[in-house]
Amino acid sequence: MGLQVNIIKKLPGFELRVDFKADNDILGFLGASGSGKSMTLSCIAGIVTPDSGKIILNGRVLFDSENKINIPVRERKVGFLFQNYALFPNMTVEQNIGFGLLKSISKVERIDKIKKKILDLQLNGMEKRYPYQLSGGQQQRVALARALVVDPEILLLDEPFSALDEHLRNSMILQLKDDLMGFKGTSIFVTHNMEEAYQLCNNIIIIAGGSIDAIGFKDAIFNSPPTLCAAKLTGCKNISKAKKIESNIIEAIDWGCKITFNYEVEDSIADIGIRAHYLEIMVDDEDVNTFNCWVVFTSETLFRTKVYLKFSEPIGDEKDFDILWDTSKEEWDLVKDKPLPLKIRINPEKVIQINRN
Structure with missing residues (x-):
């Protein structure tokens, strides 16, 4: 009972x-x-x-x-x-x-x-x-x-x-x-x-x-x-205000980019999020959801590297970033010396969509 x-x-x-x-x-x-x-x-x-x-x-x-x-x-x-x-x-x-x-x-x-x-x-x-x-x-x-x-x-x-x-x-x-x-x-x-x-x-x-x-x-x-509260409490570090601009396209307002889905999204979309370990590094930008990103700064834990990224070239020494990529030290070692910008993909299947009540 x-x-x-x-x-x-x-x-x-x-x-x-x-x-x-x-x-x-x-x-x-x-x-x-x-x-x-x-x-x-x-x-x-x-x-x-x-x-x-x-x-x-x-x-x-x-x-x-x-x-x-x-x-x-x-x-x-x-x-x-x-x-x-x-x-x-x-x-x-x-x-x-x-x-x-x-x-x-x-x-x-x-x-x-x-x-x-x-x-x-x-x-x-x-x-x-x-x-x-x-x-x-x-x-x-x-x-x-x-x-x-x-x-x-x-x-x-x-x-x-x-x-x-x-x-x-x-x-x-x-x-x-x-x-x-x-x-x-x-x-x-x-x-x-x-x-x-x-x-x-x-x-x-x-x-x-x-x-x-x-x-x-x-x-x-x-x-x-x-x-939004549930997303934050369950560990989602990357969250942006969002609005639907086409039937299958959402603008991430805080990130300044547009994400395309293979289905029609809800009109009531209010926020989106993606967990930091779901970001993907790419060798080219043929995918519509791949974006140029500049490294603002990094922070290392024992086994992983947190990479703080911006969708536009950072100005001066400001630690202002748009999105966090949490990756293994091994993967970061493979790309850290590559010329900027890095090509980062946001997998739409991993995007959290939060609608207005």
């Missing part, structure tokens, strides 16, 4: 207004800091009370402003994995895991539940350790065990990888994916990292300014972002 949320929460200078449903799967919340992601989780958990609306979990009403229903946190059957894990420093691993269990259960049942989660999450041998004696990955598994030991109907994960370094983050994403395989309820995973969202989630909600900007299957959201 899953989760249904339709709530409004007014805060100073900010209003959260979300309406969505989630099945027994991992739903990703992708948005910038301060967009309302964590506040939504807090409302679902009962930590924060919305001003109005409803929250229903598997047919059970957790919150209903009209009927004055507001189920306490401990009775909501919600597992919450906090951003900083929120482990108690003066408690051992087993004490942290058992903290959320009801006092009414027997001592034997309590011990059995804790032992099972210790085994499930490969924490055996660490039962008597304190949080400071654990690695970041181990702390996360303790926090996840604590969230799961209460047999929740929903699991809320609030940016659980934000405190981890890059290497540990990658391994923990794979670990968490495995850990969640056995969880049969709804999971909501909050992040501002698009790669985390893509790796862990099947469906994604883009949230901006307290409202849902886009929602859908992850491949649809990433391959064809329906809004």
Whole structure:
């Protein structure tokens, strides 16, 4: 049956207004800091009370402003994995895991539940350790065990990888994916990292300014972002205002070029974008969508080169560019010494089209 949320929460200078449903799967919340992601989780958990609306979990009403229903946190059957894990420093691993269990259960049942989660999450041998004696990955598994030991109907994960370094983050994403395989309820995973969202989630909600900007299957959201905000949050670095000038031709206003498609484009076109790694280097300009580009400056990462390009010859030392090409160092080495302008193709099949609402 899953989760249904339709709530409004007014805060100073900010209003959260979300309406969505989630099945027994991992739903990703992708948005910038301060967009309302964590506040939504807090409302679902009962930590924060919305001003109005409803929250229903598997047919059970957790919150209903009209009927004055507001189920306490401990009775909501919600597992919450906090951003900083929120482990108690003066408690051992087993004490942290058992903290959320009801006092009414027997001592034997309590011990059995804790032992099972210790085994499930490969924490055996660490039962008597304190949080400071654990690695970041181990702390996360303790926090996840604590969230799961209460047999929740929903699991809320609030940016659980934000405190981890890059290497540990990658391994923990794979670990968490495995850990969640056995969880049969709804999971909501909050992040501002698009790669985390893509790796862990099947469906994604883009949230901006307290409202849902886009929602859908992850491949649809990433391959064809329906809004400008969705395009930016999914990593599109090259975006231009656009207008249709012929049935199959769009003018990219900010780039000062025209892109030809092999089909008629929508009259309502407002913006276009292309991801930086989709730009193509050409040896000639026979293709109608190949343009002369001048290198303004470059920036190197460990394995790739970011090339900042302009569609007209740059004036002086200004670092004003039109478009970014993200390429491998090997490919850049092959062309960096060629005379300018470079011939860059914008593949119309890779162009993101964003229409006015």
